[in-house]
Amino acid sequence: MKKILSIISILAITLSSCNKNDDDGITGNPNIPNAVFDTQGLINTNLPQFNQMQFPGNYVVLSSNYGINGVVVFFSGGEQYDAFELSDPNHQLNSCSLLTVDGIFATCSCDDGNAYNIITGSPKQGTSGQYGLTRYFVEANGNTIRVYNN
Numbered sequence: 001m002k003k004i005l006s007i008i009s010i011l012a013i014t015l016s017s018c019n020k021n022d023d024d025g026i027t028g029n030p031n032i033p034n035a036v037f038d039t040q041g042l043i044n045t046n047l048p049q050f051n052q053m054q055f056p057g058n059y060v061v062l063s064s065n066y067g068i069n070g071v072v073v074f075f076s077g078g079e080q081y082d083a084f085e086l087s088d089p090n091h092q093l094n095s096c097s098l099l100t101v102d103g104i105f106a107t108c109s110c111d112d113g114n115a116y117n118i119i120t121g122s123p124k125q126g127t128s129g130q131y132g133l134t135r136y137f138v139e140a141n142g143n144t145i146r147v148y149n150n
Helices: 002-016 048-054
Strands: 058-062 071-077 080-085 100-102 105-107 115-117 135-141 144-149
Touching: 048 058, 071 144, 080 144
Parallel strands: none
Antiparallel strands: 058 071, 071 080, 080 135, 100 105, 105 115, 135 144
């Protein structure tokens, strides 16, 4: 009986030390707070404003109602969608840390001009700092694309 109680105690301590954020796309970046949101029902590729998401290589930018400064969703083809926060992960949140998307790069307006690939989330060569873009979860179901972080 003591052995079973010991195992249960160790298991309880181990489980209680786990953090929901360990695998939720936020990787300990002190510059990007956890944004809880869900676009459920918003992105329908049959709607004119999202029609381009039927074709690989296209993206849409969602307003700041989603994420912190907005979200970019990129369609690679098939069922492959990637979604990232539009806040520079290597700056504290401020007016210049908002990323602007042009082609496949999202760039901040701060003096260093950090830029990130919206397909992979990785920093463009010459970007200062250690963090890549904050990734959000994406599910595709028919013509509906759900982006969320909760």
